[in-house]
Structure formats: structure tokens, C-alpha cells
Amino acid sequence: MxxxxxxxxxxxxxxxxxxxxxxxxxxxxxxxxxxxxxxxxxxxxxxxxxxxxxxxxxxxxxxxxxxxxxxxxxxxxxxxxxxxxxxxxxxxxxxxxxHPLSMRAVDAHGTVHNALAINEVSLLRQTRQTAKLRISIDGKVRLGELSCDGALVATPAGSTAYNLSAHGPIIPLDARVLALTPISAFRPRRWRGALLAHTARVSFEILEADKRPVSAVADNFEVRDVLEVHVAEDRDKxxxxxxxxxxxxxxxxxxxxxxx
Structure with missing residues (x-):
């Protein structure tokens, strides 16, 4: 070093x-x-x-x-x-x-992809069909089904980038929190996202993945047709x-x- x-x-x-x-x-x-x-x-x-x-x-x-x-x-x-x-x-x-986010994404072929994100990890629908996501925090399901264009987890440094465009909160660098922000949420329509402790582990499960394919993007690294995505801050880097x-x-x- x-x-x-x-x-x-x-x-x-x-x-x-x-x-x-x-x-x-x-x-x-x-x-x-x-x-x-x-x-x-x-x-x-x-x-x-x-x-x-x-x-x-x-x-x-x-x-x-x-x-x-x-x-x-x-x-x-x-x-x-x-x-x-x-x-x-x-x-x-x-x-x-x-400190970056680590992303672990499993695609439809069972291949595991690992990447780091300085700004955000985002999940995005690949077709005209709305994405359906199940969101868990630290192993506990917090949102059983989110119909949306996508969702993202942003670092404080990245909170003024895509997160802000998606109407997520701006986070001070020393706040030690992450932003979980929906992208064009359809149902539940009133859910605006959440602020999470920087130690939180966020998991996304893609529902009806065959009909509603989703990609995962860690900054500029994209994985297509994901089935599940796990995101956490990497304090070691x-x-x-x-x-x-x-x-x-x-x-x-x-x-x-x-x-x-």
C-alpha cells in the first residue's frame, strides 16, 4: 500500500x-x-x-x-x-x-459476478415490462414486492449523482449511511426509499425474472439477466x-x- x-x-x-x-x-x-x-x-x-x-x-x-x-x-x-x-x-x-460498495450478482446461468461501485449499484429493467423486486435488509424482507423501473443503493459520495436524479436524498460524507432509492416506483407508489446504516447488507431478489429481466450496474460494470443482487459497503477498501x-x-x- x-x-x-x-x-x-x-x-x-x-x-x-x-x-x-x-x-x-x-x-x-x-x-x-x-x-x-x-x-x-x-x-x-x-x-x-x-x-x-x-x-x-x-x-x-x-x-x-x-x-x-x-x-x-x-x-x-x-x-x-x-x-x-x-x-x-x-x-x-x-x-x-x-469507501466503495461491493456488488455480488447472480445471473440466470448461475454465474456469480463481483464488482465495486464508488457511486452506486443500480438495478434496471431491461424491457418495457416493469421490474418486480423483493428487497431484504440484513436478511429480513422489508419490501415483499416493488414494481418499478429499478432501484439503487448509493454511497454518500454518489448521492449527488444518479441517486439525486431519482429523487433520492443527498447524504453528507460523514453521515455513515447509504441511500436505498426506487427508480420510478409504480407500486407501492408512495414508497420513497430508505436511509440505511453503512453496515447494512442489501439484497434484491428479481421476481418473474423470465418475463421481467433486470440488469445490475456497479458504476459502469453491467451484469444482464440477474436473479439476485447483494450490496454492502466494503470498509476494507x-x-x-x-x-x-x-x-x-x-x-x-x-x-x-x-x-x-
Whole structure:
């Protein structure tokens, strides 16, 4: 496991395939040097939120902090882009420690798929037919049948992404809870989801799976035709994200709750 050093001088630059991200990578590498991902103290990700998730997944095992700068279309997880004073910004940055969700999905062939999600694990109907889900928390059935387009479990860091679009709650990073949010629930129509302890284990059973097929998605990893899906926070894994002083992820999540 990588151990953070007190003063950062060695950076590695990774960029999405967008032209502006590639141009930024070249300019920054020329100005600050590129130590490579294996030798760098901090990895600088250039792109949008989707690319940040890719970098976090790819370098999760290394423990190296990730500092993002927005060179994409969406940048909630990114800092503002500037070529100036980059080392000073990184050394003064605030840290956010993120724990992913683990997903265990069993498909119609009996194959078990395991994946990690930084934002959310979502279940989605595959056809025009409404999905029917049975939801259990820590082994106890809490909702015998949910007719819906789908449902998701979101981390605090991911609560402002798909979860928010599905009218789920925004969760402060230190709240130690997960959001369980329905997607276009038809019956029970008034059920709006639940807030769960971060230790909760959420299980989904797909009802009438042959007639109403469902896919499971952990961030960008998809499994089709699932029969059951189990989701829990993985406290043994963590990622460090860096944000400019005064613009921490905690502050962004809080500010999002007052946006109009």
C-alpha cells in the first residue's frame, strides 16, 4: 500500500480521450514533469466525473491520492482547471476518504459476478415490462414486492449523482449511511426509499425474472439477466480524493442541498 509523503513534488497525469483533456495533460506534464503512476505521490486526473471514476477504480489498490481537474462535461468530483500553482494547490488540498460498495450478482446461468461501485449499484429493467423486486435488509424482507423501473443503493459520495436524479436524498460524507432509492416506483407508489446504516447488507431478489429481466450496474460494470443482487459497503477498501482548500467534497455535498 502506498504511504502518503508530507510534501508532494512528484505527479502523474492521466487524461480522458477528449481533446481538451489530452492537451491539458501535455501542457501540465511539460511544466511539472510526469513521474509516472508507479512513482508519483499524487495522480492528477483530467476529464469529467466519469473519467474520475475510471481512475479511482484503476488505482484503488495503490492507495495514491487522486486530484481531479475538470476537462470534461460534468465536474462535481473535479477541481477547477488551471495550470498555475498546481503543486501549491495539491499540498494545501483537503482529503476525502471514500469507501466503495461491493456488488455480488447472480445471473440466470448461475454465474456469480463481483464488482465495486464508488457511486452506486443500480438495478434496471431491461424491457418495457416493469421490474418486480423483493428487497431484504440484513436478511429480513422489508419490501415483499416493488414494481418499478429499478432501484439503487448509493454511497454518500454518489448521492449527488444518479441517486439525486431519482429523487433520492443527498447524504453528507460523514453521515455513515447509504441511500436505498426506487427508480420510478409504480407500486407501492408512495414508497420513497430508505436511509440505511453503512453496515447494512442489501439484497434484491428479481421476481418473474423470465418475463421481467433486470440488469445490475456497479458504476459502469453491467451484469444482464440477474436473479439476485447483494450490496454492502466494503470498509476494507478506501480511496483518497483531493480537493482545493475551501472546496472540499463535504462542502460541495452540503452546498448542493441548498441549490435552487
Amino acid at each position: 502506498f504511504k502518503a509523503e508530507p510534501h508532494v513534488t512528484r505527479l502523474a497525469f492521466l487524461a480522458s480521450d477528449r481533446s481538451e483533456a489530452q492537451e491539458a495533460r501535455d501542457a501540465l506534464a511539460l511544466r511539472y514533469g510526469d513521474a509516472g503512476a508507479e512513482s508519483a505521490q499524487v495522480i492528477v486526473a483530467l476529464g469529467g466525473d466519469g473519467f474520475m471514476l475510471e481512475v479511482l477504480h484503476a488505482h484503488m489498490a495503490s492507495g495514491r491520492p487522486i486530484y481531479g481537474m475538470n476537462r470534461g462535461s460534468v465536474g462535481f468530483l473535479m477541481n477547477e482547471y488551471s495550470e498555475d500553482d498546481l503543486l501549491e494547490r495539491i499540498n494545501a488540498a483537503e482529503r476525502a476518504v471514500i 478506501s480511496m483518497i480524493m483531493l480537493f482545493d482548500a475551501g472546496r472540499s467534497l463535504e462542502e460541495r455535498v452540503l452546498a448542493e442541498q441548498f441549490s435552487v
